[in-house]
Amino acid sequence: MYSRTYKTLVAVPPLLWVAIFLLLPYALMFAHSFWLVRDAFLIHQWNLQNYRALFTNPLYFQVFLRTARIAASVTLCSLVLGYPLAYYLSFHTGPRKELLYQLVIIPLWVSYLVRGYAWKTILGTDGVLNGFLQYLHITREPVSFFLYSPFAVILMLTHIYTPFVFLPIYAALEHIPRPLVEASQDLGASRRATFLRVILPLSIPGLLAGATFAFVLSLGDFLAPLLVGGPSATMIANIVQSLFGAAYDWPLGAAISVCILLITVSLLFATERLENRWSFK
Amino acid sequence: MSVAGAISPQNAPGSSAPLLEIRDIAKRFGHAEVLKKISLQIASGEFLTLLGESGSGKTTLLRLIAGFEQPTSGQIWMSSGRLDTLPPYRRRVNTVFQNYALFPHLSVHENVAYGLRVKSTPRDEIAARVEDALGMVKMRDFAEARPATLSGGQQQRIALARALINRPELLLLDEPLSALDANLRKQMQSELKTLQREIGIAFLFVTHDQDEAMALSDRIALLRNGALEQVASPREIYSHPATAYAAQFIGQTNLLRGEVRGGSATCGAIRICPVTGLDGPATFSLRPEAIKGALDATIGTPYMTFKATIRQQIYAGATELLEVDCDGQLLRVRVPAGESLHGEHQFIFSPRDAVRIRD
Amino acid sequence: MTFTKSTSRPTVLAAYSVLVFAFIYLPIVVLILYSFNRDGVGGFPPVHFTLDWYRQLFSDLAIWDSVINSLVVAGASVALSLTLGLLAALALDRSNFPGKPLFRRLVLLPLILPGIITGLSLLMFAVFAGIQLSLFTVFLGHGSALISVATTEIFAGLQKLDRAQEEASLDLGATPWQTFWRVTLPNLKLSLIAAGLLIFTLSMDEIAVTFFLIGRDNTLPLEIWGRLRRGITPEINAISALIFSVSVALIVVWYRLRARSMSSVPRKLVETS
Numbered sequence: 001m002y003s004r005t006y007k008t009l010v011a012v013p014p015l016l017w018v019a020i021f022l023l024l025p026y027a028l029m030f031a032h033s034f035w036l037v038r039d040a041f042l043i044h045q046w047n048l049q050n051y052r053a054l055f056t057n058p059l060y061f062q063v064f065l066r067t068a069r070i071a072a073s074v075t076l077c078s079l080v081l082g083y084p085l086a087y088y089l090s091f092h093t094g095p096r097k098e099l100l101y102q103l104v105i106i107p108l109w110v111s112y113l114v115r116g117y118a119w120k121t122i123l124g125t126d127g128v129l130n131g132f133l134q135y136l137h138i139t140r141e142p143v144s145f146f147l148y149s150p151f152a153v154i155l156m157l158t159h160i161y162t163p164f165v166f167l168p169i170y171a172a173l174e175h176i177p178r179p180l181v182e183a184s185q186d187l188g189a190s191r192r193a194t195f196l197r198v199i200l201p202l203s204i205p206g207l208l209a210g211a212t213f214a215f216v217l218s219l220g221d222f223l224a225p226l227l228v229g230g231p232s233a234t235m236i237a238n239i240v241q242s243l244f245g246a247a248y249d250w251p252l253g254a255a256i257s258v259c260i261l262l263i264t265v266s267l268l269f270a271t272e273r274l275e276n277r278w279s280f281k
Numbered sequence: 282m283s284v285a286g287a288i289s290p291q292n293a294p295g296s297s298a299p300l301l302e303i304r305d306i307a308k309r310f311g312h313a314e315v316l317k318k319i320s321l322q323i324a325s326g327e328f329l330t331l332l333g334e335s336g337s338g339k340t341t342l343l344r345l346i347a348g349f350e351q352p353t354s355g356q357i358w359m360s361s362g363r364l365d366t367l368p369p370y371r372r373r374v375n376t377v378f379q380n381y382a383l384f385p386h387l388s389v390h391e392n393v394a395y396g397l398r399v400k401s402t403p404r405d406e407i408a409a410r411v412e413d414a415l416g417m418v419k420m421r422d423f424a425e426a427r428p429a430t431l432s433g434g435q436q437q438r439i440a441l442a443r444a445l446i447n448r449p450e451l452l453l454l455d456e457p458l459s460a461l462d463a464n465l466r467k468q469m470q471s472e473l474k475t476l477q478r479e480i481g482i483a484f485l486f487v488t489h490d491q492d493e494a495m496a497l498s499d500r501i502a503l504l505r506n507g508a509l510e511q512v513a514s515p516r517e518i519y520s521h522p523a524t525a526y527a528a529q530f531i532g533q534t535n536l537l538r539g540e541v542r543g544g545s546a547t548c549g550a551i552r553i554c555p556v557t558g559l560d561g562p563a564t565f566s567l568r569p570e571a572i573k574g575a576l577d578a579t580i581g582t583p584y585m586t587f588k589a590t591i592r593q594q595i596y597a598g599a600t601e602l603l604e605v606d607c608d609g610q611l612l613r614v615r616v617p618a619g620e621s622l623h624g625e626h627q628f629i630f631s632p633r634d635a636v637r638i639r640d
Numbered sequence: 641m642t643f644t645k646s647t648s649r650p651t652v653l654a655a656y657s658v659l660v661f662a663f664i665y666l667p668i669v670v671l672i673l674y675s676f677n678r679d680g681v682g683g684f685p686p687v688h689f690t691l692d693w694y695r696q697l698f699s700d701l702a703i704w705d706s707v708i709n710s711l712v713v714a715g716a717s718v719a720l721s722l723t724l725g726l727l728a729a730l731a732l733d734r735s736n737f738p739g740k741p742l743f744r745r746l747v748l749l750p751l752i753l754p755g756i757i758t759g760l761s762l763l764m765f766a767v768f769a770g771i772q773l774s775l776f777t778v779f780l781g782h783g784s785a786l787i788s789v790a791t792t793e794i795f796a797g798l799q800k801l802d803r804a805q806e807e808a809s810l811d812l813g814a815t816p817w818q819t820f821w822r823v824t825l826p827n828l829k830l831s832l833i834a835a836g837l838l839i840f841t842l843s844m845d846e847i848a849v850t851f852f853l854i855g856r857d858n859t860l861p862l863e864i865w866g867r868l869r870r871g872i873t874p875e876i877n878a879i880s881a882l883i884f885s886v887s888v889a890l891i892v893v894w895y896r897l898r899a900r901s902m903s904s905v906p907r908k909l910v911e912t913s
Contacts, residue, residue, distance in 0.1 A: 011731035014724045017787070018746055029757075084656055110888065111844075158665070187375065215308065
């Protein structure tokens with residue numbers, strides 16, 4: 001039905017744009033990772049020095065491990081908060097389901113900065129939480145570990161990503177035909193058994209999608225540590241950021257970025273395979 | 282080892298105590314009264330069909346028995362125990378769902394075994410009983426397949442096996458054949474009937490198809506707008522419909538309205554004598570096949586006769602349906618297929634075939 | 641409904657859900673509350689109500705300059721992303737070309753990649769191409785990254801489109817170009833508006849990619865970020881509260897539009913009836 005001119009006309013502009021402004025930049029970053037910086041000058045000399053440094057210098061590994069731990073904690077907490085909420089909304093709310101769903105989704109799209117800042121004001125030594133605890137005479141002095149710690153980063157990122165995790169899980173749960181739940185109970189399975197045997201397995205694709213999203217984005221986050229993390233919570237993306245800033249070593253920064261990119265892509269690939277294995281019509 | 286072992290002594294076919302008793306069940310959804318004080322009994326081993334149009338409440342009643350809805354008022358009793366207070370997973374009732382509701386993430390074997398797995402039945406017993414159940418529905422070769430790869434008819438059999446393996450006291454079937462094409466449907470009806478006879482479990486079958494109900498049931502419960510119109514065997518309902526609705530829903534009929542006086546009735550140009558019951562206005566149901574051409578000698582005395590003009594002749598293979606005009610009153614007559622007929626003819630029928638009904 | 645609603649209510653689950661809800665909303669509520677607090681951010685309870693911080697905000701020229709910058713970038717990004725996203729969605733829906741799966745993944749990649757990666761790679765590109773960092777580079781970054789959002793929304797809208805309508809148009813003598821303007825585009829109206837709203841909101845809020853592409857002129861999030869480095873003032877609470885309110889309003893509108901476009905009868909349903 002569509003002529004060849006139509007089809008080419010339609011495909012070429014976005015293809016071109018994506019090639020120039022997405023593919024090329026990623027390629028450039030890839031190229032940079034093989035170059036060097038000497039005396040504050042970028043030298044286009046192909047080598048593996050950056051990657052060697054990454055794998056030999058324990059500092060990078062430590063930071064990366066911490067980042068992975070934080071990302072994993074965020075993912076886990078988001079799941080623990082998001083899944084039951086999605087389940088409750090999908091199976092136990094009646095006419096108000098749509099409204100409640102909107103209420104959960106809306107914060108999702110509201111400024112990251114606003115939400116991060118909110119935690120900054122709450123967790124500080126002069127913050128709202130400390131003020132609240134002192135007001136109730138639960139503590140006498142401000143507690144300092146709330147802010148500027150990995151705890152604060154995990155807390156903030158969990159807050160950010162719980163709705164992200166909720167979304168695909170809720171969608172997957174909504175897709176489960178209700179007769180399946182009835183059939184399970186009809187055959188003698190209690191509500192708990194029905195959840196474990198029918199609902200949970202069928203919701204796995206949504207669960208994986210949400211978890212991947214939360215993990216990958218937390219992994220590459222550099223704003224949260226700057227806002228609420230402090231030096232003890234420096235994450236791998238902060239190192240990259242400083243390498244592109246004051247510490248001026250673009251090739252090294254590019255190398256780390258490439259690693260993050262590769263990890264992200266392989267994680268996405270792996271979960272896509274898993275999701276396909278676990279999706280049933 | 283066969284499922285026939287499900288018959289327990291108390292519920293052997295023919296025993297007098299009813300298996301399931303529905304007492305004054307009413308169900309309201311918001312302002313809509315879907316079921317209006319229904320009382321019904323199901324005997325063990327019987328094949329009872331809930332027949333009705335959509336919106337008649339038949340599916341709601343089924344779901345109440347299965348446990349997916351709670352009655353607004355009334356009680357359901359099963360074998361001397363109260364049923365409606367139990368959750369679905371504790372009722373000795375199993376359901377075959379309209380779209381089968383097979384678990385897509387489990388194989389056929391796992392689907393069928395589900396009810397047993399949930400009760401922690403030992404593995405070898407599960408294996409034997411699944412084998413048995415699959416054999417009963419002739420699906421033994423499909424044990425490792427996934428439901429998505431099966432046809433509609435095959436899925437239906439698996440759904441049946443999955444329910445029956447649990448040896449329920451009552452099997453509920455929610456329009457299980459409606460998604461199948463006509464030929465497959467006929468075949469499955471026959472298989473279902475045979476199966477039910479073999480295993481002796483009571484079946485409560487829901488359908489809107491009156492042919493299906495007539496073919497399968499020991500008794501039919503005709504539902505209309507949430508109330509029971511008539512409960513009787515297919516033969517009884519057909520030959521002695523209680524109301525005009527029953528007469529017209531099941532099979533075709535002619536409704537003759539008239540006046541009864543002194544043991545005989547006058548309905549337009551047609552006279553019926555003798556009739557029973559009180560004087561006054563009355564309606565009679567007269568089936569098309571009960572009316573014959575005047576030259577047909579099979580009707581004995583007494584017989585009623587009337588003259589009518591043939592307006593239409595609809596051929597149907599073995600028979601023909603004649604639409605005739607008797608002095609302004611339109612009737613349908615079913616006769617064996619013969620040559621083309623025109624004009625005015627004499628028709629006869631036996632007064633016993635004119636059933637007096639509530640309108 | 642199913643049995644679950646009849647005899648036993650899952651009260652533990654319900655209570656837990658309420659707690660999660662509270663967790664999601666409480667920080668923002670606190671933030672907005674304290675924007676009205678005379679004694680600044682922190683401490684408890686906030687007793688003295690004032691609008692001073694909002695007054696201070698409204699006379700803060702630097703903030704409003706950055707708002708205008710953000711609006712310009714957002715507007716331009718919407719235009720770019722919608723155009724390219726529309727074409728990309730059409731291409732994905734109707735043509736087959738070599739590298740189509742790769743293209744699809746590439747278009748969707750910025751959605752899932754951490755912003756720093758996209759931002760840095762575009763920075764390197766800017767340096768490579770000799771483009772100076774400014775609002776223009778920010779616009780390039782937003783526009784490119786948000787094509788994915790437009791493509792996804794419009795593609796979903798295309799799925800709902802009844803192909804037979806376009807065939808009817810051609811049958812009645814309209815050229816493909818005319819068909820596009822008279823039939824296809826009007827049917828996509830809701831998807832386009834919804835996508836536009838979403839892109840606008842995301843662009844206004846964007847930090848990670850913007851961080852590396854910003855020049856002399858700040859966007860609103862970057863302006864706020866800069867001030868945060870200097871210290872917390874309730875004025876930031878005030879602007880945050882405003883951002884939150886406007887975003888919520890836009891998202892609600894977006895959601896309603898999306899629901900309306902989804903409620904139209906999907907193509908498949910029409911074919912089988």
